[in-house]
Amino acid sequence: MTRPETGVAGLPFDRPGRFWRGNLHTHSDRSDGAMSPEETVRHYRDAGYDFLALTDHFRAEYGFPVTDTRPLRTAGFTTLLGAELHAPRTEAGPSWHIVAVGLPLGFPPPGASESGPQLARRARAAGAFIGMAHPSASLLTAADAESLDAAHAVEVYNALSAREDRGESWHLTDVLLNRGHRLTAYAADDAHFQPHDPPGCVAWVQVRAESLDPEQLLSALKAGHFYSSTGPELHDVRLDHGQVTVRCSPARKVLLTGSVPGAQVLQGNALTEASLPVEMFRHGYCRVTVEDAAGGRAWSNPIHLAPPAATTAGT
Incomplete structure (x- = not known):
């Protein structure tokens, strides 16, 4: 169905x-x-x-x-x-x-x-x-x-x-x-x-x-x-002009992963804002992961960049 x-x-x-x-x-x-x-x-x-x-x-x-x-x-x-x-x-x-x-x-x-x-x-x-x-x-x-x-x-x-x-x-x-x-x-x-x-x-x-x-x-x-x-806060995640911009509590890493292997990664000390390009995911979806200094992580829901495909599933 x-x-x-x-x-x-x-x-x-x-x-x-x-x-x-x-x-x-x-x-x-x-x-x-x-x-x-x-x-x-x-x-x-x-x-x-x-x-x-x-x-x-x-x-x-x-x-x-x-x-x-x-x-x-x-x-x-x-x-x-x-x-x-x-x-x-x-x-x-x-x-x-x-x-x-x-x-x-x-x-x-x-x-x-x-x-x-x-x-x-x-x-x-x-x-x-x-x-x-x-x-x-x-x-x-x-x-x-x-x-x-x-x-x-x-x-x-x-x-x-x-x-x-x-x-x-x-x-x-x-x-x-x-x-x-x-x-x-x-x-x-x-x-x-x-x-x-x-x-x-x-x-x-x-x-x-x-x-x-x-x-x-x-x-x-x-x-x-x-x-x-499991720790960090996401204050804002928005998609604009081919980039996902993230504002968050202090983080050591912000990642953009999704529908293809690989990731966009930004690392630093106490990052509170990051902008990452979505080009590699343009035919699918991406999602944000934020990691803090203690190893806690926060995850956005998937951000869909392409129209939904028809799917079926068995019962």
Whole structure:
């Protein structure tokens, strides 16, 4: 079937509103996390986050939870309802891992014969933002990923999976983008707060919206009006006269990569602005990566320089 259009309509930096910091992939003790929903929300709120999606494992052993965090919303902090969905199977594993943010309470469990792609389509139809969770850690193939045709985005960095050296999934994302799939890219903690897990609050999204209203945040996520980070801030990214200009917090490296091998790279001490030519990517897309002195990185969503190609995906 044809993948639904999810391409970035425009860079978010000059859109109305401001950036709101949040995590899209988190677990509580309603599934296999160590802390209660209340403790988990408090942890992120106290760390300066603006919103959190609890995405407990939507499995029978946990009662298929869509954890209701609405009572935990405050004037300066909100939550998005969601879950991590599972169904058989991928090429290398027995179960899909699909982040669904914006699910309604009472979302029905998967049917006995429902596949992962079918479940994702149903979640998207119910209003959810759909992400491919930790593709590298799950050993997703390009064929797997193309079958997940309801996805809005790929989880390109997963802090929990990084402990196994499988935290990044940009390679698969670039393959999909080069095949014409208009996907965005997000980073997340996948926090469980179990012993020996990495700490929470190390990978996040900055979503551009006029308010913390959950529906506004969800709409902005679906439109691609966000960037991702493990440290640096992107103050502005704009395309003008054949160049991408980046303004950011102090960085040691700014890179422009994309639809062809190679990159445009600018290195220096405490860079806060860079302009990089897009000529080598003119028939495809490019994306910005900023790296700070501590090794933290921030990533823009793909910037499409060519008209979208028609794509199809199997089921």
